[in-house]
Amino acid sequence: MKKLFLFWFLLIISISLFAQTLPRIKILATGGTIAGQGASADRSAYTSGALPIKDLIAAVPGIDKLAIISGEQISNVGSQDMSVAIWIKLNQRINEIYKNNEADGVVITHGTDTQEETAYFLSLTVRYDKPVVLTGSMRPATAISADGPKNLYDAVALAASKEAANSGVLLVFSESIFSGREAVKTSTTHVEAFTAPNSGPIGQIYDGKVVMYQSPIRKANKNTPFDITGLTSLPEVAIVELYADAPPTAINAYVAAGVKGIVTGGLGNGNLNKANTAAVAAAVKRGVPVVRASRIYSGRVTLLDETDDEKLGTIVSDDLIPQKARILLMLGLTQTRDKKQLQEYFFMY
Incomplete structure (x- = not known):
């Protein structure tokens, strides 16, 4: 026993x-x-x-x-x-x-x-x-x-x-x-x-x-610089995907609805056609940050290539796809609205 x-x-x-x-x-x-x-x-x-x-x-x-x-x-x-x-x-x-x-x-x-x-x-x-x-x-x-x-x-x-x-x-x-x-x-x-x-x-x-x-x-x-302690929501950011002959309807509607930021799923290197370039320029003028991403899921969207981002006032997503660029812009906007700082976030994270 x-x-x-x-x-x-x-x-x-x-x-x-x-x-x-x-x-x-x-x-x-x-x-x-x-x-x-x-x-x-x-x-x-x-x-x-x-x-x-x-x-x-x-x-x-x-x-x-x-x-x-x-x-x-x-x-x-x-x-x-x-x-x-x-x-x-x-x-x-x-x-x-x-x-x-x-x-x-x-x-x-x-x-x-x-x-x-x-x-x-x-x-x-x-x-x-x-x-x-x-x-x-x-x-x-x-x-x-x-x-x-x-x-x-x-x-x-x-x-x-x-x-x-x-x-x-x-x-x-x-x-x-x-x-x-x-x-x-x-x-x-x-x-x-x-x-x-x-x-x-x-x-x-x-x-x-x-x-x-x-x-x-x-x-x-x-x-991380993105301390969301105590937050119950994030700034609303919309995604607009472009295609051949895309009208500016979506960008204009989102700006009118009061979104805090927009990410474009652009063509090729994040490119915008003429109609949407004008809509983006108007959005930026109204204080809505716009990030140029691409509908292509590999490669980078580069600064000052076919698009003059300095003149247009846009930010590039680097190699983030639109849905991830949206997340970084939402979090970035909890910290700052400064375009240079937001752009730096996209190159860092």
Whole structure:
């Protein structure tokens, strides 16, 4: 009896010591396809955000061997309904988690429609250099060969690794690791849905092992100038995409509606046709900052090329796609309306 007691005592102590060595990972769930349910396993139609976080965690074999897992439901929406309000809530919760030492790493489950935007927003506003990793899936949890469990396993492995520290906000998908700034969704249906057109992946996860190829340079984290503590909203910024013979209707309407800034998804090197150049000039004259981005998702929009930005009064997005340029302009406008300072943000972040 004494030997049996000693055996169980030592086993409990060993398990306790093992558990203490595992990192603590907090999973913040927002909904999306990864939490989706369909009518049958062979149909693509599904309802986003139908499963709670506890069910997502339970569906991943071996995840408890990577870390001590806990979960919270921040929202439960398809990411087409992601909002600034949810972004602010996420940012506040992540900063709170690290301030109070509640976890060693944070994983966010998120729909893919706007995942690249949330990743960039958090990369500019989270005030800690500890791991923040986003992931999701292209197939709902009820589908044949659902990709969500593997992506979530990899995201936890990354957040639990020493390589994730000081790397900024990361996005992991289909075994590739991307900087939150650089990740772009480039497929509507394929499981390899994300790429980073200007830089490529910065690492890979295979069999739960993290290998980093490079470290992101353009990141903010604890040194971010964008302190949104106490804010419940951000300045409204609109995006206008251009095309052949595009009229200035959208720009004029947004200015009339009182938006605080405009990003143009221009042609080629962010170019504007004559009608929209005139509309942009009028917007700038009325005090509305305008950022020239491009509808092309790789390459840079350069200063003083085909467009005389000094004369027109515009800002260039550098290599940010329009939806990410919008985020930086919204955050920039919480700090300044000075055109030179706003332009500097685009070259820094």
